[in-house]
Amino acid sequence: MAYYLRFLRLRHASTQVEVGKILGCTNSQVSKYESAQKQLDGRQCAALDEAWDTGGLFTILLGYAKLGTDVNWPVRLGRYQRNAVEHYIFSNYMIPMPFQTEDYARGVLRAGYDAGFLDDVDATLGGRMELQAAMLEGNPQIWAVLDQGALREMGSVGVMAAQRDHLIEMGASPNVSLRILPLSAAPHIGVDGPFHCFTLPDRRLAAFSGNALGVGRVIDDQPEASSAVLRFHRIAARAWSEDQTREHIAQLGEVDDGLA
Known part of the structure:
Protein backbone atom coordinates (compact mmCIF):
# COMPACT_ATOMS: atom_id res chain seq x y z
CA MET A 1 0.00 0.00 0.00
CA GLY A 68 -0.34 -11.13 6.56
CA THR A 69 2.32 -10.56 9.20
CA ASP A 70 3.62 -7.02 9.58
CA VAL A 71 7.36 -7.17 10.28
CA ASN A 72 7.19 -3.64 11.71
CA TRP A 73 4.59 -4.48 14.36
CA PRO A 74 6.97 -4.38 17.37
CA VAL A 75 8.04 -0.82 16.54
CA ARG A 76 4.47 0.35 15.98
CA LEU A 77 3.26 -1.37 19.15
CA GLY A 78 6.03 0.20 21.24
CA ARG A 79 5.15 3.64 19.91
CA TYR A 80 1.49 3.21 20.81
CA GLN A 81 2.32 1.82 24.26
CA ARG A 82 4.48 4.85 25.01
CA ASN A 83 2.24 7.54 23.54
CA ALA A 84 -1.29 6.42 24.38
CA VAL A 85 -3.41 8.66 26.60
CA GLU A 86 -5.82 5.78 27.30
CA HIS A 87 -5.16 2.04 27.54
CA TYR A 88 -7.78 -0.71 27.45
CA ILE A 89 -6.14 -4.00 28.42
CA PHE A 90 -7.57 -7.49 28.61
CA SER A 91 -5.36 -10.41 29.66
CA ASN A 92 -6.51 -13.95 30.18
CA TYR A 93 -3.32 -15.83 31.00
CA MET A 94 -0.88 -13.59 32.91
CA ILE A 95 -0.54 -10.21 34.59
CA PRO A 96 0.19 -7.81 31.72
CA MET A 97 2.32 -4.72 31.37
CA PRO A 98 2.32 -2.15 32.87
CA PHE A 99 1.35 -4.03 36.07
CA GLN A 100 4.31 -6.41 36.36
CA THR A 101 6.84 -6.26 39.18
CA GLU A 102 10.45 -6.78 38.17
CA ASP A 103 10.63 -10.20 39.83
CA TYR A 104 7.39 -11.37 38.23
CA ALA A 105 8.59 -10.18 34.80
CA ARG A 106 11.95 -11.88 35.34
CA GLY A 107 10.21 -15.20 35.96
CA VAL A 108 8.12 -14.88 32.81
CA LEU A 109 11.15 -13.96 30.73
CA ARG A 110 13.20 -16.76 32.28
CA ALA A 111 10.60 -19.23 31.01
CA GLY A 112 11.00 -17.71 27.55
CA TYR A 113 14.78 -18.01 27.81
CA ASP A 114 14.60 -21.66 28.86
CA ALA A 115 12.35 -22.33 25.85
CA GLY A 116 14.82 -20.66 23.51
CA PHE A 117 12.67 -17.64 22.62
CA LEU A 118 15.10 -14.98 23.89
CA ASP A 119 18.86 -14.75 24.42
CA ASP A 120 19.39 -12.35 27.32
CA VAL A 121 16.99 -12.22 30.27
CA ASP A 122 18.60 -9.20 31.94
CA ALA A 123 18.69 -7.07 28.79
CA THR A 124 15.10 -7.94 27.90
CA LEU A 125 14.00 -7.30 31.49
CA GLY A 126 15.65 -3.89 31.46
CA GLY A 127 13.82 -3.00 28.27
CA ARG A 128 10.51 -4.19 29.68
CA MET A 129 10.87 -2.17 32.88
CA GLU A 130 11.82 0.92 30.89
CA LEU A 131 8.78 0.44 28.64
CA GLN A 132 6.47 0.04 31.63
CA ALA A 133 7.77 3.28 33.11
CA ALA A 134 7.23 5.03 29.76
CA MET A 135 3.68 3.67 29.54
CA LEU A 136 2.88 5.16 32.95
CA GLU A 137 4.53 8.52 32.31
CA GLY A 138 2.01 11.33 32.21
CA ASN A 139 -0.58 9.27 34.13
CA PRO A 140 -2.62 7.98 31.17
CA GLN A 141 -6.01 6.49 31.87
CA ILE A 142 -5.66 2.70 32.18
CA TRP A 143 -8.65 0.39 32.09
CA ALA A 144 -7.66 -3.22 32.69
CA VAL A 145 -9.62 -6.44 33.00
CA LEU A 146 -7.76 -9.58 34.04
CA ASP A 147 -9.26 -13.01 33.72
CA GLN A 148 -9.20 -14.64 37.15
CA GLY A 149 -6.82 -17.25 35.74
CA ALA A 150 -4.24 -14.52 35.06
CA LEU A 151 -3.60 -14.38 38.83
CA ARG A 152 -2.34 -17.97 38.98
CA GLU A 153 1.03 -18.67 40.54
CA MET A 154 3.90 -17.63 38.28
CA GLY A 155 6.63 -17.56 40.88
CA SER A 156 7.49 -18.14 44.53
CA VAL A 157 5.16 -17.17 47.39
CA GLY A 158 7.21 -14.02 47.95
CA VAL A 159 7.20 -13.03 44.28
CA MET A 160 3.44 -13.47 43.98
CA ALA A 161 2.76 -11.67 47.27
CA ALA A 162 4.74 -8.65 46.06
CA GLN A 163 2.99 -8.79 42.69
CA ARG A 164 -0.45 -8.82 44.27
CA ASP A 165 0.49 -5.93 46.56
CA HIS A 166 1.63 -4.04 43.47
CA LEU A 167 -1.68 -4.71 41.73
CA ILE A 168 -3.61 -3.37 44.72
CA GLU A 169 -1.37 -0.30 44.87
CA MET A 170 -1.73 0.44 41.16
CA GLY A 171 -5.47 -0.18 41.28
CA ALA A 172 -5.76 2.54 43.93
CA SER A 173 -4.29 5.14 41.54
CA PRO A 174 -6.88 7.66 40.33
CA ASN A 175 -5.99 7.02 36.68
CA VAL A 176 -6.16 3.20 36.89
CA SER A 177 -9.19 0.91 36.89
CA LEU A 178 -8.37 -2.74 37.60
CA ARG A 179 -11.07 -5.41 37.52
CA ILE A 180 -11.16 -9.20 37.49
CA LEU A 181 -13.30 -11.28 35.17
CA PRO A 182 -14.35 -14.30 37.25
CA LEU A 183 -13.99 -17.83 35.96
CA SER A 184 -17.76 -18.15 36.25
CA ALA A 185 -18.15 -15.63 33.39
CA ALA A 186 -16.90 -18.18 30.83
CA PRO A 187 -17.67 -18.66 28.03
CA HIS A 188 -17.11 -15.06 26.96
CA ILE A 189 -15.66 -13.21 23.98
CA GLY A 190 -12.22 -12.94 25.58
CA VAL A 191 -11.45 -16.66 25.73
CA ASP A 192 -9.57 -16.55 22.41
CA GLY A 193 -6.78 -14.36 23.70
CA PRO A 194 -5.56 -11.07 25.18
CA PHE A 195 -5.63 -7.71 23.44
CA HIS A 196 -4.69 -4.10 24.12
CA CYS A 197 -6.44 -1.00 22.75
CA PHE A 198 -5.05 2.53 22.66
CA THR A 199 -6.42 6.05 22.41
CA LEU A 200 -3.67 8.23 20.96
CA PRO A 201 -3.10 11.95 21.60
CA ASP A 202 -4.92 12.92 18.39
CA ARG A 203 -7.86 10.72 19.55
CA ARG A 204 -7.16 8.08 16.92
CA LEU A 205 -7.60 4.49 18.05
CA ALA A 206 -5.28 1.53 17.67
CA ALA A 207 -5.22 -2.01 18.97
CA PHE A 208 -2.89 -4.99 19.35
CA SER A 209 -3.89 -8.62 19.30
CA GLY A 210 -1.84 -11.72 19.98
CA ASN A 211 1.87 -12.28 20.53
CA ALA A 212 2.25 -16.07 20.34
CA LEU A 213 5.74 -17.06 19.19
CA GLY A 214 6.69 -13.43 18.73
CA VAL A 215 3.93 -12.73 16.16
CA GLY A 216 1.40 -10.01 16.76
CA ARG A 217 -0.98 -7.79 14.85
CA VAL A 218 -1.29 -4.04 15.25
CA ILE A 219 -4.63 -2.61 14.15
CA ASP A 220 -4.68 0.95 12.81
CA ASP A 221 -7.95 0.70 10.91
CA GLN A 222 -10.33 2.97 12.83
CA PRO A 223 -13.56 0.95 12.51
CA GLU A 224 -11.70 -2.25 13.43
CA ALA A 225 -9.91 -0.60 16.37
CA SER A 226 -13.22 0.83 17.55
CA SER A 227 -14.68 -2.69 17.39
CA ALA A 228 -11.81 -3.92 19.60
CA VAL A 229 -12.59 -1.23 22.20
CA LEU A 230 -16.25 -2.29 22.12
CA ARG A 231 -15.12 -5.88 22.65
CA PHE A 232 -13.22 -4.73 25.75
CA HIS A 233 -16.29 -2.97 27.17
CA ARG A 234 -18.43 -6.04 26.64
CA ILE A 235 -15.91 -8.14 28.55
CA ALA A 236 -15.62 -5.50 31.28
CA ALA A 237 -19.39 -5.49 31.73
CA ARG A 238 -19.13 -9.04 33.11
CA ALA A 239 -16.20 -8.32 35.44
CA TRP A 240 -16.20 -7.75 39.18
CA SER A 241 -16.18 -4.18 40.46
CA GLU A 242 -12.93 -2.48 41.47
CA ASP A 243 -13.79 -3.02 45.16
CA GLN A 244 -14.57 -6.70 44.62
CA THR A 245 -11.31 -7.05 42.71
CA ARG A 246 -9.23 -5.53 45.51
CA GLU A 247 -10.96 -7.76 48.05
CA HIS A 248 -10.29 -10.88 45.99
CA ILE A 249 -6.60 -10.05 45.49
CA ALA A 250 -6.20 -9.31 49.20
CA GLN A 251 -7.83 -12.64 50.09
CA LEU A 252 -5.34 -14.46 47.86
CA GLY A 253 -2.58 -12.86 49.91
CA GLU A 254 -4.19 -14.06 53.13
CA VAL A 255 -4.18 -17.62 51.81
CA ASP A 256 -0.46 -17.33 51.06
CA ASP A 257 0.20 -16.01 54.55
CA GLY A 258 -1.60 -19.01 55.98
CA LEU A 259 0.47 -21.42 53.91
CA ALA A 260 3.68 -19.68 54.81
Missing part, protein backbone atom coordinates in the same frame (compact mmCIF):
# COMPACT_ATOMS: atom_id res chain seq x y z
CA ALA A 2 2.85 2.38 0.80
CA TYR A 3 4.39 1.80 -2.66
CA TYR A 4 1.15 2.29 -4.57
CA LEU A 5 0.19 5.34 -2.54
CA ARG A 6 3.36 7.11 -3.61
CA PHE A 7 3.29 5.67 -7.14
CA LEU A 8 -0.27 6.79 -7.84
CA ARG A 9 0.22 10.15 -6.12
CA LEU A 10 3.07 10.90 -8.50
CA ARG A 11 1.13 9.47 -11.46
CA HIS A 12 -1.68 11.93 -10.66
CA ALA A 13 0.83 14.74 -10.11
CA SER A 14 -0.54 15.29 -6.62
CA THR A 15 1.28 16.71 -3.61
CA GLN A 16 1.19 15.15 -0.17
CA VAL A 17 -0.93 18.11 0.93
CA GLU A 18 -3.51 17.29 -1.77
CA VAL A 19 -3.54 13.61 -0.79
CA GLY A 20 -3.93 14.67 2.83
CA LYS A 21 -7.17 16.44 1.86
CA ILE A 22 -8.46 13.19 0.35
CA LEU A 23 -7.49 11.20 3.43
CA GLY A 24 -8.48 13.84 5.98
CA CYS A 25 -5.00 14.13 7.48
CA THR A 26 -1.86 16.24 7.37
CA ASN A 27 0.88 15.94 4.76
CA SER A 28 3.23 14.62 7.47
CA GLN A 29 0.79 11.76 8.04
CA VAL A 30 0.79 11.06 4.28
CA SER A 31 4.58 10.83 4.45
CA LYS A 32 4.26 8.18 7.16
CA TYR A 33 1.79 6.22 5.05
CA GLU A 34 4.18 6.35 2.08
CA SER A 35 7.10 5.13 4.19
CA ALA A 36 4.98 2.32 5.74
CA GLN A 37 5.36 3.77 9.23
CA LYS A 38 1.57 3.79 9.44
CA GLN A 39 -1.16 1.85 7.67
CA LEU A 40 -4.15 3.31 5.87
CA ASP A 41 -7.53 2.41 7.32
CA GLY A 42 -10.65 1.27 5.50
CA ARG A 43 -12.19 4.72 5.19
CA GLN A 44 -8.99 6.18 3.76
CA CYS A 45 -8.58 3.31 1.29
CA ALA A 46 -12.15 3.80 0.07
CA ALA A 47 -11.53 7.55 -0.34
CA LEU A 48 -8.42 6.94 -2.45
CA ASP A 49 -10.19 4.32 -4.56
CA GLU A 50 -12.96 6.80 -5.30
CA ALA A 51 -10.72 9.83 -5.89
CA TRP A 52 -8.33 8.01 -8.22
CA ASP A 53 -10.81 5.49 -9.68
CA THR A 54 -8.54 2.55 -8.81
CA GLY A 55 -11.14 -0.17 -9.10
CA GLY A 56 -10.88 -0.84 -5.37
CA LEU A 57 -7.09 -1.38 -5.36
CA PHE A 58 -6.39 0.09 -1.92
CA THR A 59 -9.33 -1.66 -0.30
CA ILE A 60 -8.12 -4.97 -1.75
CA LEU A 61 -4.55 -4.34 -0.57
CA LEU A 62 -5.81 -3.54 2.92
CA GLY A 63 -7.62 -6.87 3.02
CA TYR A 64 -4.42 -8.71 2.16
CA ALA A 65 -2.44 -6.64 4.67
CA LYS A 66 -4.76 -7.78 7.45
CA LEU A 67 -4.12 -11.42 6.52
Whole structure:
Protein backbone atom coordinates (compact mmCIF):
# COMPACT_ATOMS: atom_id res chain seq x y z
CA MET A 1 0.00 0.00 0.00
CA ALA A 2 2.85 2.38 0.80
CA TYR A 3 4.39 1.80 -2.66
CA TYR A 4 1.15 2.29 -4.57
CA LEU A 5 0.19 5.34 -2.54
CA ARG A 6 3.36 7.11 -3.61
CA PHE A 7 3.29 5.67 -7.14
CA LEU A 8 -0.27 6.79 -7.84
CA ARG A 9 0.22 10.15 -6.12
CA LEU A 10 3.07 10.90 -8.50
CA ARG A 11 1.13 9.47 -11.46
CA HIS A 12 -1.68 11.93 -10.66
CA ALA A 13 0.83 14.74 -10.11
CA SER A 14 -0.54 15.29 -6.62
CA THR A 15 1.28 16.71 -3.61
CA GLN A 16 1.19 15.15 -0.17
CA VAL A 17 -0.93 18.11 0.93
CA GLU A 18 -3.51 17.29 -1.77
CA VAL A 19 -3.54 13.61 -0.79
CA GLY A 20 -3.93 14.67 2.83
CA LYS A 21 -7.17 16.44 1.86
CA ILE A 22 -8.46 13.19 0.35
CA LEU A 23 -7.49 11.20 3.43
CA GLY A 24 -8.48 13.84 5.98
CA CYS A 25 -5.00 14.13 7.48
CA THR A 26 -1.86 16.24 7.37
CA ASN A 27 0.88 15.94 4.76
CA SER A 28 3.23 14.62 7.47
CA GLN A 29 0.79 11.76 8.04
CA VAL A 30 0.79 11.06 4.28
CA SER A 31 4.58 10.83 4.45
CA LYS A 32 4.26 8.18 7.16
CA TYR A 33 1.79 6.22 5.05
CA GLU A 34 4.18 6.35 2.08
CA SER A 35 7.10 5.13 4.19
CA ALA A 36 4.98 2.32 5.74
CA GLN A 37 5.36 3.77 9.23
CA LYS A 38 1.57 3.79 9.44
CA GLN A 39 -1.16 1.85 7.67
CA LEU A 40 -4.15 3.31 5.87
CA ASP A 41 -7.53 2.41 7.32
CA GLY A 42 -10.65 1.27 5.50
CA ARG A 43 -12.19 4.72 5.19
CA GLN A 44 -8.99 6.18 3.76
CA CYS A 45 -8.58 3.31 1.29
CA ALA A 46 -12.15 3.80 0.07
CA ALA A 47 -11.53 7.55 -0.34
CA LEU A 48 -8.42 6.94 -2.45
CA ASP A 49 -10.19 4.32 -4.56
CA GLU A 50 -12.96 6.80 -5.30
CA ALA A 51 -10.72 9.83 -5.89
CA TRP A 52 -8.33 8.01 -8.22
CA ASP A 53 -10.81 5.49 -9.68
CA THR A 54 -8.54 2.55 -8.81
CA GLY A 55 -11.14 -0.17 -9.10
CA GLY A 56 -10.88 -0.84 -5.37
CA LEU A 57 -7.09 -1.38 -5.36
CA PHE A 58 -6.39 0.09 -1.92
CA THR A 59 -9.33 -1.66 -0.30
CA ILE A 60 -8.12 -4.97 -1.75
CA LEU A 61 -4.55 -4.34 -0.57
CA LEU A 62 -5.81 -3.54 2.92
CA GLY A 63 -7.62 -6.87 3.02
CA TYR A 64 -4.42 -8.71 2.16
CA ALA A 65 -2.44 -6.64 4.67
CA LYS A 66 -4.76 -7.78 7.45
CA LEU A 67 -4.12 -11.42 6.52
CA GLY A 68 -0.34 -11.13 6.56
CA THR A 69 2.32 -10.56 9.20
CA ASP A 70 3.62 -7.02 9.58
CA VAL A 71 7.36 -7.17 10.28
CA ASN A 72 7.19 -3.64 11.71
CA TRP A 73 4.59 -4.48 14.36
CA PRO A 74 6.97 -4.38 17.37
CA VAL A 75 8.04 -0.82 16.54
CA ARG A 76 4.47 0.35 15.98
CA LEU A 77 3.26 -1.37 19.15
CA GLY A 78 6.03 0.20 21.24
CA ARG A 79 5.15 3.64 19.91
CA TYR A 80 1.49 3.21 20.81
CA GLN A 81 2.32 1.82 24.26
CA ARG A 82 4.48 4.85 25.01
CA ASN A 83 2.24 7.54 23.54
CA ALA A 84 -1.29 6.42 24.38
CA VAL A 85 -3.41 8.66 26.60
CA GLU A 86 -5.82 5.78 27.30
CA HIS A 87 -5.16 2.04 27.54
CA TYR A 88 -7.78 -0.71 27.45
CA ILE A 89 -6.14 -4.00 28.42
CA PHE A 90 -7.57 -7.49 28.61
CA SER A 91 -5.36 -10.41 29.66
CA ASN A 92 -6.51 -13.95 30.18
CA TYR A 93 -3.32 -15.83 31.00
CA MET A 94 -0.88 -13.59 32.91
CA ILE A 95 -0.54 -10.21 34.59
CA PRO A 96 0.19 -7.81 31.72
CA MET A 97 2.32 -4.72 31.37
CA PRO A 98 2.32 -2.15 32.87
CA PHE A 99 1.35 -4.03 36.07
CA GLN A 100 4.31 -6.41 36.36
CA THR A 101 6.84 -6.26 39.18
CA GLU A 102 10.45 -6.78 38.17
CA ASP A 103 10.63 -10.20 39.83
CA TYR A 104 7.39 -11.37 38.23
CA ALA A 105 8.59 -10.18 34.80
CA ARG A 106 11.95 -11.88 35.34
CA GLY A 107 10.21 -15.20 35.96
CA VAL A 108 8.12 -14.88 32.81
CA LEU A 109 11.15 -13.96 30.73
CA ARG A 110 13.20 -16.76 32.28
CA ALA A 111 10.60 -19.23 31.01
CA GLY A 112 11.00 -17.71 27.55
CA TYR A 113 14.78 -18.01 27.81
CA ASP A 114 14.60 -21.66 28.86
CA ALA A 115 12.35 -22.33 25.85
CA GLY A 116 14.82 -20.66 23.51
CA PHE A 117 12.67 -17.64 22.62
CA LEU A 118 15.10 -14.98 23.89
CA ASP A 119 18.86 -14.75 24.42
CA ASP A 120 19.39 -12.35 27.32
CA VAL A 121 16.99 -12.22 30.27
CA ASP A 122 18.60 -9.20 31.94
CA ALA A 123 18.69 -7.07 28.79
CA THR A 124 15.10 -7.94 27.90
CA LEU A 125 14.00 -7.30 31.49
CA GLY A 126 15.65 -3.89 31.46
CA GLY A 127 13.82 -3.00 28.27
CA ARG A 128 10.51 -4.19 29.68
CA MET A 129 10.87 -2.17 32.88
CA GLU A 130 11.82 0.92 30.89
CA LEU A 131 8.78 0.44 28.64
CA GLN A 132 6.47 0.04 31.63
CA ALA A 133 7.77 3.28 33.11
CA ALA A 134 7.23 5.03 29.76
CA MET A 135 3.68 3.67 29.54
CA LEU A 136 2.88 5.16 32.95
CA GLU A 137 4.53 8.52 32.31
CA GLY A 138 2.01 11.33 32.21
CA ASN A 139 -0.58 9.27 34.13
CA PRO A 140 -2.62 7.98 31.17
CA GLN A 141 -6.01 6.49 31.87
CA ILE A 142 -5.66 2.70 32.18
CA TRP A 143 -8.65 0.39 32.09
CA ALA A 144 -7.66 -3.22 32.69
CA VAL A 145 -9.62 -6.44 33.00
CA LEU A 146 -7.76 -9.58 34.04
CA ASP A 147 -9.26 -13.01 33.72
CA GLN A 148 -9.20 -14.64 37.15
CA GLY A 149 -6.82 -17.25 35.74
CA ALA A 150 -4.24 -14.52 35.06
CA LEU A 151 -3.60 -14.38 38.83
CA ARG A 152 -2.34 -17.97 38.98
CA GLU A 153 1.03 -18.67 40.54
CA MET A 154 3.90 -17.63 38.28
CA GLY A 155 6.63 -17.56 40.88
CA SER A 156 7.49 -18.14 44.53
CA VAL A 157 5.16 -17.17 47.39
CA GLY A 158 7.21 -14.02 47.95
CA VAL A 159 7.20 -13.03 44.28
CA MET A 160 3.44 -13.47 43.98
CA ALA A 161 2.76 -11.67 47.27
CA ALA A 162 4.74 -8.65 46.06
CA GLN A 163 2.99 -8.79 42.69
CA ARG A 164 -0.45 -8.82 44.27
CA ASP A 165 0.49 -5.93 46.56
CA HIS A 166 1.63 -4.04 43.47
CA LEU A 167 -1.68 -4.71 41.73
CA ILE A 168 -3.61 -3.37 44.72
CA GLU A 169 -1.37 -0.30 44.87
CA MET A 170 -1.73 0.44 41.16
CA GLY A 171 -5.47 -0.18 41.28
CA ALA A 172 -5.76 2.54 43.93
CA SER A 173 -4.29 5.14 41.54
CA PRO A 174 -6.88 7.66 40.33
CA ASN A 175 -5.99 7.02 36.68
CA VAL A 176 -6.16 3.20 36.89
CA SER A 177 -9.19 0.91 36.89
CA LEU A 178 -8.37 -2.74 37.60
CA ARG A 179 -11.07 -5.41 37.52
CA ILE A 180 -11.16 -9.20 37.49
CA LEU A 181 -13.30 -11.28 35.17
CA PRO A 182 -14.35 -14.30 37.25
CA LEU A 183 -13.99 -17.83 35.96
CA SER A 184 -17.76 -18.15 36.25
CA ALA A 185 -18.15 -15.63 33.39
CA ALA A 186 -16.90 -18.18 30.83
CA PRO A 187 -17.67 -18.66 28.03
CA HIS A 188 -17.11 -15.06 26.96
CA ILE A 189 -15.66 -13.21 23.98
CA GLY A 190 -12.22 -12.94 25.58
CA VAL A 191 -11.45 -16.66 25.73
CA ASP A 192 -9.57 -16.55 22.41
CA GLY A 193 -6.78 -14.36 23.70
CA PRO A 194 -5.56 -11.07 25.18
CA PHE A 195 -5.63 -7.71 23.44
CA HIS A 196 -4.69 -4.10 24.12
CA CYS A 197 -6.44 -1.00 22.75
CA PHE A 198 -5.05 2.53 22.66
CA THR A 199 -6.42 6.05 22.41
CA LEU A 200 -3.67 8.23 20.96
CA PRO A 201 -3.10 11.95 21.60
CA ASP A 202 -4.92 12.92 18.39
CA ARG A 203 -7.86 10.72 19.55
CA ARG A 204 -7.16 8.08 16.92
CA LEU A 205 -7.60 4.49 18.05
CA ALA A 206 -5.28 1.53 17.67
CA ALA A 207 -5.22 -2.01 18.97
CA PHE A 208 -2.89 -4.99 19.35
CA SER A 209 -3.89 -8.62 19.30
CA GLY A 210 -1.84 -11.72 19.98
CA ASN A 211 1.87 -12.28 20.53
CA ALA A 212 2.25 -16.07 20.34
CA LEU A 213 5.74 -17.06 19.19
CA GLY A 214 6.69 -13.43 18.73
CA VAL A 215 3.93 -12.73 16.16
CA GLY A 216 1.40 -10.01 16.76
CA ARG A 217 -0.98 -7.79 14.85
CA VAL A 218 -1.29 -4.04 15.25
CA ILE A 219 -4.63 -2.61 14.15
CA ASP A 220 -4.68 0.95 12.81
CA ASP A 221 -7.95 0.70 10.91
CA GLN A 222 -10.33 2.97 12.83
CA PRO A 223 -13.56 0.95 12.51
CA GLU A 224 -11.70 -2.25 13.43
CA ALA A 225 -9.91 -0.60 16.37
CA SER A 226 -13.22 0.83 17.55
CA SER A 227 -14.68 -2.69 17.39
CA ALA A 228 -11.81 -3.92 19.60
CA VAL A 229 -12.59 -1.23 22.20
CA LEU A 230 -16.25 -2.29 22.12
CA ARG A 231 -15.12 -5.88 22.65
CA PHE A 232 -13.22 -4.73 25.75
CA HIS A 233 -16.29 -2.97 27.17
CA ARG A 234 -18.43 -6.04 26.64
CA ILE A 235 -15.91 -8.14 28.55
CA ALA A 236 -15.62 -5.50 31.28
CA ALA A 237 -19.39 -5.49 31.73
CA ARG A 238 -19.13 -9.04 33.11
CA ALA A 239 -16.20 -8.32 35.44
CA TRP A 240 -16.20 -7.75 39.18
CA SER A 241 -16.18 -4.18 40.46
CA GLU A 242 -12.93 -2.48 41.47
CA ASP A 243 -13.79 -3.02 45.16
CA GLN A 244 -14.57 -6.70 44.62
CA THR A 245 -11.31 -7.05 42.71
CA ARG A 246 -9.23 -5.53 45.51
CA GLU A 247 -10.96 -7.76 48.05
CA HIS A 248 -10.29 -10.88 45.99
CA ILE A 249 -6.60 -10.05 45.49
CA ALA A 250 -6.20 -9.31 49.20
CA GLN A 251 -7.83 -12.64 50.09
CA LEU A 252 -5.34 -14.46 47.86
CA GLY A 253 -2.58 -12.86 49.91
CA GLU A 254 -4.19 -14.06 53.13
CA VAL A 255 -4.18 -17.62 51.81
CA ASP A 256 -0.46 -17.33 51.06
CA ASP A 257 0.20 -16.01 54.55
CA GLY A 258 -1.60 -19.01 55.98
CA LEU A 259 0.47 -21.42 53.91
CA ALA A 260 3.68 -19.68 54.81
